[in-house]
Amino acid sequence: MPKVLPFKQVDVFAEELYKGNPLAVINCMDIDASEVTTEQLQSIANWTNLSETTFLFKPTEAGCDYKVRIFTPGSELPFAGHPTVGSCKAFLEFTGIKKDTVVQQCGVGHIELSVTSDQKISFKAGPTIVEDITDKNITDYEATMNIKTIERPKLLKVGPNWLVCLVKDSEEVLKVEADLAAMEALDKANGHTGIILGGLKKGCTTDDEYEIRAFAPIEGVPEDPVCGSGTLSFIRYLQEINQNKETKTLHVTQGARVGRSGNLYCKIDVLPGGKVDYYVGGYSTSIINGTITL
């Protein structure tokens, strides 16, 4: 007997419709998790053809609001940025619950999300790892984009492994025509997910407006329109090089070269004692609302 479950397709990280990153969300909170198989969830995510499809279940751990399983068309992920923000948005709409702090249970543990009164949803990042790469690697990667970085690029391990490159300004970012075949070969050789290329918005004098682009040819994604984990990597990298001593908010835009207009509102939160927390958030809209037959 086919199951009919509530479905939403959410546009994540954009104020304007169709300018963000789409996410399919299926509400499995009213069924038992044993009623679906991993193979079934994977085949649905393969069929939606979106970068990610998520399934919401009743939480199995105390203190959580829902449990999410995140699938790309080819595999399951422990965590990802836009699926976390989009799943939280859908959870609030599916259930009608109103609260300003939501806790998501997922493959990397518990993720805390904050919800503002105007429905901006931000996640607090888990631990990140910053690693150096070789001079040769830097030169090779710069050649794939025909750029000269203004700070030493670093590898950011935030779940995916993004190599973050900073150039002078947004004009430099937007003009890049990447050699995707060469980039893919380098990513394959080095075990990287892809490149996050960013620069200060041209004309910005306050050091808090950035334009970024995300290239991940090895994942079958030449350019990801609006990438949460990439944005997290980018702000984590900025803190690595700037060592801000005070809490700072940042506005990151993304997607201009692929017809999107993503807005990510970020916070580098420097706590007393020097610990730093990172937040990435934005607005989302449920564009498709209905049911899905399993």
Add this chain to the structure above:
Amino acid sequence: MPKVLPFKQVDVFAEELYKGNPLAVINCMDIDASEVTTEQLQSIANWTNLSETTFLFKPTEAGCDYKVRIFTPGSELPFAGHPTVGSCKAFLEFTGIKKDTVVQQCGVGHIELSVTSDQKISFKAGPTIVEDITDKNITDYEATMNIKTIERPKLLKVGPNWLVCLVKDSEEVLKVEADLAAMEALDKANGHTGIILGGLKKGCTTDDEYEIRAFAPIEGVPEDPVCGSGTLSFIRYLQEINQNKETKTLHVTQGARVGRSGNLYCKIDVLPGGKVDYYVGGYSTSIINGTITL
């Protein structure tokens, strides 16, 4: 003011859920066509990320049931196979109309569809063109798949331009690991959409069961899971080489190498006087049902 319109995502050419080719269909029949712009429709089709998204409008020509506009993520198409069958399925469900002949108005004119009592929907093909290609081209294409064709390949112009290659049997078809980079270079040089590779089902003694695969790397589709125009090209090619004098029905399966299980039921209809009509059809299911906000 945002518009909220009826939406379906249909699984086309498969009896089993999630084993066909998905199609997003938006019902614009209750609005005026002037209320949406081509840019808007294109941005929706870019966002759904499916091979095609269609929009149903009230017909503007006599004798038609609906008018459809078909978009890929990057452009508008005058005609395509699985979008035609899926749009007809959605039209019947959206309107509740029951009839066994439906006429679709689209960019190539009027397409006649037949609907059986168990909801198998078939389209009658418009004119097709069969062209020869050079010996050098044949050898080069065979090399990209490491195959030896058993009949001379031909170029089939059915809207897309498919090069059809026939090998001994389905085993030969399914074992191919195509060199997609080499294929893409050849397709670009020759203006081809891609390759349809087919063979008789291994063990079939009745000459009417075929397995095919569709490669279209130039379109960003390494392998199309279930392709209507490709299947039409394939049966048109079979008639070119076999010159059947009597009407013949064929069952074509597709998608096995990419986790799908598409079934296409075809007819080569030899009319008195020698004219031949071609029909391609199958079963579809509306998996997602709801609304979309424009």
